[in-house]
Amino acid sequence: MSIVKSFNQSLAGKGGSRSPKRSCVLQPMESDNNAIDLCAGKNMVGRTRETGIRDVRCSKRQLELDVDMQNTCAKLRVIGINPCSVNGLMVMQNTECQVEHGDIIELVYGKHQFELQFKPQPPTELKAKQENEPKMQYKTDELIEQTKSGGKRSGQWESVQSGAMMVYTDADVKALIKVAGYDIDGTIITTKSGNVFPKHADDWQILYPEVPKKLKLLHESGYKICFFTNQGGIGSGKVKLDDFKRKIKEILTKLGVPVQVFVAIEEGIYRKPLTGMWQHLIENGNDKIEIDLAKSFYVGDAAGRPESGAGKNKRRKDHSLADRRFAANIGISFYTPEEHFLAKPTEQWIKPDYEPIEVVNNTHIPLLEPENVKLKADGCEMIIMVGLPGSGKSFFCREYLEQHGYTIANADALGTTQACLKICEKALAAGKSCVVDNTNVDVESRKKFINLAKQHKVPCRCFVMNASIEQVKHNIKYRQLTDKTHSKINDMVFNMMKKKYTSPTQGEGFTHTVKVNLKPKFKSAAEEQLYKLYLLEK
Secondary structure (H helix, E strand, C coil): CCHHHHHHHHHHHCCCCCCCCCEEEEEECCCCCCCEEECCEEEEECCCCCCCCCCCCCCCCCEEEEEECCCCEEEEEECCCCCEEECCEEECCCCEEEEECCCEEEEECCEEEEEEEEECCCCHHHHHHHHCCCCCCCCCCCCCCCCCCCCCCCEEEEEECCCCEEEEEECCCCCCCEEEEECCECCCEECCCCCCCCCCCCCCEECCCHHHHHHHHHHHCCEEEEEEEECHHHHHCCCCHHHHHHHHHHHHHHHCCCEEEEEECCCCCCCCCCCHHHHHHHHHCCCCCCCCHHHCEEECCCCCCCCECCHHHCECCCCCCHHHHHHHHHCCEEECHHHHHCCCCCCCCCCCCCCHHHHHHCCCCCCEECCCCCCCCCCCCEEEEECCCCCCHHHHHHHHHHHHCCEEECHHHHCCHHHHHHHHHHHHHCCCCEEECCCCCCHHHHHHHHHHHHHCCCCEEEEEECCCHHHHHHHHHHHHHHCCCCCCCCHHHHHHHHHHCCCCCHHHCCCEEEEECCCCCCCCHHHHHHHHCCCCCC
16 A cells, blocks of 8 residues: 555545645746745736846736646736746737646746746646646637648738739638737748758748747637738749749648738838738738737847857847838837747847937927028028938928029939039029039039139038938938839949048038938828838848
């Protein structure tokens, strides 16, 4: 007879059986946090002195755990704004799920990892039963559709705006209020060859073993899985569309979940970080069911992370910020593949200084610096504008100088610098002020006009556009999206001008040098909203 059986029989002889008292604890898996003792019934866990958590992303009331000591399980409910995770699966605010002995709980997704432990542990037969049952049972109002496993997936392709975007919808895709969005290359798959770019359509493999499992769990818990990918290679002819379509079906067959895939082929509103693909999902791809942004998220590898590690562990810096900015433009949470699939800590990234929304909202910035400078001179003068393409020179001339009678000489409109000189000479000879609306990035290009002003014995001021390179590039992109008549600026030409740029000085012959701060104006609310978005991939 075993000691345990003998002990239980002795208890029964004394008036009945008695189980040893059970305890429950959240055991930290990181040295910075403390063990959290849980009592039977409801427990609140979060950022407190007892837990040792100081992370402001973790609410003081982050999770509620309703502990059932007898059945060695607990009902978990997320109270805080930021999601937690159970066994690597994201759990959003106001969502409930069942947790059991041995489950791994992150109080904030990717951070503050604890293991749920009951002592004594559940009996062997109960533990075996638990392992054979689904781990995550979410309380949701959405229809949960089980995905067919195995076999080729079927679905339908559609072309949008004459092929500017392609959309593939799996036959089993359902319209839901929660969206789990993903990039494809570097997020769902990677190359078999190890090259940055695939050699051919079959040069791919699933990025991590955790990817299919994670997607299936999300699908079963009421998420619509969507892929959003930039595929400029199709538009340029480097990748055949039919090969890519076959590749998508093979990837989805391997994953075993229904997915809706959005493919941006051309430059424009559909290419990330612009939100055209997401907008199409809202308007045409989700049966008019409104998507809950607070419960949706996006995962991508273009996150602006610097180079890290060394040797075999060395990782290249991210090629862009397109995925992170895509999520920010939409207004949903963003995660890297490592954070999402491997539950690694939040990674550092390089945040650019330029924020387009701040340019629009900063109404207190003066138009000119110094602020006491007169916009219009008392007498006849020449103004030479200086600034890279997209810095706002022409906008400033039209909005502020033309109304004061300045003759505008613009090389884009007139064709040559010589034509600009003739226009300025004619204006000055008539006693009329003029402005040279060219880039004028170097001393030589400015010298011709300064000499002309000297010949006519009129003062010459220099107005320098006070715009960063990032702002200038943002403006160029915005102009391409809103003004189809404007010629596209070649990157090589832009970089050449940037290299030639020499800051003007009074020693060149200017009476004054004035800084001009761009204060954009918009024809419509839609154009203003577009300007406020992140338009650049990096």
